[in-house]
Amino acid sequence: MKKSIAIFGFAALMFSAAIQVSYAQKAGTKTQAFYTYGADGKRTGFAFPALPYAYNALQPAIDSLTVSIHYDKHHRGYFTKLVVAAKENNLEGKSLEEIFASVSKYPEAVRNNAGGLYNHTLYWENMAPPKGSKPSGKLAEAINKRFGSYDKFREQFGNAAKTKFGSGWAWLILDKNKELQVTSTSNQDNPLMDVVDQKGAPLLALDVWEHAYYLKYQNKRADYVEAFWTIVNWDEVARRYAEALGK
Numbered sequence: 001m002k003k004s005i006a007i008f009g010f011a012a013l014m015f016s017a018a019i020q021v022s023y024a025q026k027a028g029t030k031t032q033a034f035y036t037y038g039a040d041g042k043r044t045g046f047a048f049p050a051l052p053y054a055y056n057a058l059q060p061a062i063d064s065l066t067v068s069i070h071y072d073k074h075h076r077g078y079f080t081k082l083v084v085a086a087k088e089n090n091l092e093g094k095s096l097e098e099i100f101a102s103v104s105k106y107p108e109a110v111r112n113n114a115g116g117l118y119n120h121t122l123y124w125e126n127m128a129p130p131k132g133s134k135p136s137g138k139l140a141e142a143i144n145k146r147f148g149s150y151d152k153f154r155e156q157f158g159n160a161a162k163t164k165f166g167s168g169w170a171w172l173i174l175d176k177n178k179e180l181q182v183t184s185t186s187n188q189d190n191p192l193m194d195v196v197d198q199k200g201a202p203l204l205a206l207d208v209w210e211h212a213y214y215l216k217y218q219n220k221r222a223d224y225v226e227a228f229w230t231i232v233n234w235d236e237v238a239r240r241y242a243e244a245l246g247k
């Protein structure tokens with residue numbers, strides 16, 4: 001009995017390792033993870049992107065249980081509801097960016113769940129196991145030029161995150177004038193949506209819904225925001241910055 005459990009455990013471990021590898025191989029074309037495709041190469045609907053690391057990878061900043069519930073229940077819930085809403089509104093062949101650009105035309109369920117699917121995927125991808133990394137290269141130069149210093153940027157972004165009333169997100173974006181901006185949005189809105197005042201390409205996303213931090217931090221949102229800086233994946237933020245500059 002014990003032996004068969006051990007074999008099953010080992011097989012499950014290998015299977016999850018295989019999923020992580022296939023995700024890593026797609027790293028250059030991340031947006032593809034949002035969609036399913038038919039034999040003709042056309043989009044047929046939405047996919048649920050894999051978590052790019054283990055549940056405990058962000059400890060101690062974010063605990064394992066919070067990541068597992070956040071990813072497997074909340075994030076997956078937005079995906080599942082989007083699949084239903086997309087079918088009802090004939091949106092299965094559209095990209096999330098296309099939907100966001102005219103999201104005001106669609107029911108709330110599309111806005112909330114398409115936003116939820118997209119925002120959380122960015123959030124997971126712009127975090128990584130703690131290495132104490134900082135912005136470098138062109139991104140670091142742009143942050144210094146726009147905000148004065150990395151610390152001043154952190155202060156401004158942190159304030160946006162801490163003072164967001166209710167549920168929402170803090171963002172670093174590149175606006176249409178190729179200028180960095182710190183913004184925030186409510187609920188599952190994001191800076192690609194036509195309903196949002198400050199628009200731009202999202203570079204860094206921080207979820208400040210209570211479900212993102214409450215188990216470990218309770219009401220202390222500021223401590224969660226402070227811990228976030230130890231797990232920001234600056235390589236991914238720099239990749240998004242280069243991509244947004246090129247558009």
Ligand code: MN
Nearest residue numbers: 074207209212
């Ligand atoms: Mn969330």
